[in-house]
Amino acid sequence: MSNDLEFEKPIIELENKIGELEKFSKENEVDLSNEIKILKNKLDNMKDEIYENITPWQKVKIARHKERPTTLEYIEKIFTDFIEFHGDRNYGDDNAIVGGIAILEDTPVTVIGHQKGKDTKDNIKRNFGMPHPEGYRKALRLMKQAEKFNRPVIMFVDTPGAYCGLEAEQRGQGEAIATNLLKMSGLKTPILVVVIGEGGSGGALGLSIGDRICMLEHSIYSVISPEGLSSILWKDASLAEEAADIMKLTSKDLLDLKVIDKIIKEPPGGTHKDLDLVSENIKNYLNDEISKLLKLEKKELLNNRYKKVREIGIYN
Amino acid sequence: MLKALFRKKKYATVSVDNDNNYSNNIKKNENKKQDDIDNKLWTKCKKCGEILLKEDIKEDLYTCGKCNYYFRIPARERINMIFDKDTFIEYDKELKAGNPLEFPEYDKKLKKAADKSKEVEAIVTGEGDIKGIKAILCVMEANFMMGSMGSVVGEKITRAIEKAIEKKLPVIIFCASGGARMQEGILSLMQMGKTSAALNRLSDEKLPFISVLTDPTTGGVTASFAMLGDIILAEPKALIGFAGPRVIEQTIRQRLPEGFQRSEFLKEKGFIDKIVKRKYLKEKIYKILYIHTMGSERYE
């Protein structure tokens, strides 16, 4: 399969070999159970070895994997009665951000997220999950709506970054993101952020100010892409792997730097191997945290949110 | 005065661009020693190429006397330009960057930036008077790692805003930045959220925030406090944008039109309240603050 990740290839080769042996033993009625057992043991060890030592660059690959589930897939698994709403009531509708209302267990919520495409055609429609200003403004409109009707806001973050184009600049990409940061810090309803894939710089941050920030285990979040960093540092985008090693972009790094609150476990190899499991993990986390947040007075909620973002930074 | 003697004197034009030219090379070598001395006194206008006396540039508020090109101003000079004499009280001048990611070469870069700019970080903050009106001023230092925002810049701005809330003062930020500082990774990105959240609190207190955009204001600074002013002023022809022009050209694979992402363009698109020439900035800011103090008296 062409979608396999490079570092998983030894696993897949061994799995195929075991499959062949099993088939051979069955067809020819030869007892190979001992050999198969040895190989299966080897496979388990290999999986442990590989999956427990995933490098930052391999995580980048998983986070960008084309089978990695996107916002709409999580919405379908986690919520019921999702109704998508469109447009920023000013310029247009940006397909790189989706949003609407839904029910989480028994709680009405507003759900918003970056949306990548599932294939080339879809990706063109979604602009590869890279929003224009109207996307951020649609998100803000839906957040204000959530505040008005007292619904918690759930954010799914998955973007290579805000789009860097002519029209995006013309319509105020910087202003749109900045306004979201300011308004989200004061939104009088709980905001919970789940980074599901790529947290690409300001484009990710524009949907990421909240009371709880969690990351899926193999998602990434960074100030610049590894390619971008390596081309700035070494004038060579092909050294992205080395850049990924130094830039601290994994969920573990961000937890250590106190930027996020929680890492949500993924199955070995990534969420695309078991979407149901990961959706269940996300749902449980959201349920637990929303019930805590809904108990807070608005003032306390906002004070805590301010403190949370206020405390980030390390200096002497 | 010695300065007056040098005034308006033109420097002999020597081509230093064409290194293949043998005779020029010889001439260059002969003049090298003299150049070293002169470089301390003279500089070349980046736009029109005029050789200018550094003292003159300073006198002209860091503009070119010939073509009116705006040089980038050291933060301290800007503060002198905006605040009344001897009224500036600096905040948090001891705050220094760490190296939280243990990013290679970062310590060295910080040291080099400090030597070059004579500042400890890419921003100076404090309070002072503008024609008698008290205000809090944050000025970014473009000579310190391109005015990039890391933990210290974010923290100093946030503290200045919090101080403004405590003292009920207006805030003015002079932006000059290439964006977030990559050497502090995700922590730099988060300073955008932090400063914006502080500005939301300032706004809740109905205290005015004037953002002044100078060349260059890009990246994470544009996508946070720079664009959040109640009033957004800009110096003429400053580069202002979210993505840098080169990144955009690479993305769209075409050349950008002349004047794209300059102050005048942003004003036309509706993102800037007013473009103000450098020499009128103090007066304009004073008037804006003055009108706002009148408003608050009415409600007191």
Ligand SMILES: [Zn+2]
């Ligand atoms: Zn000039």
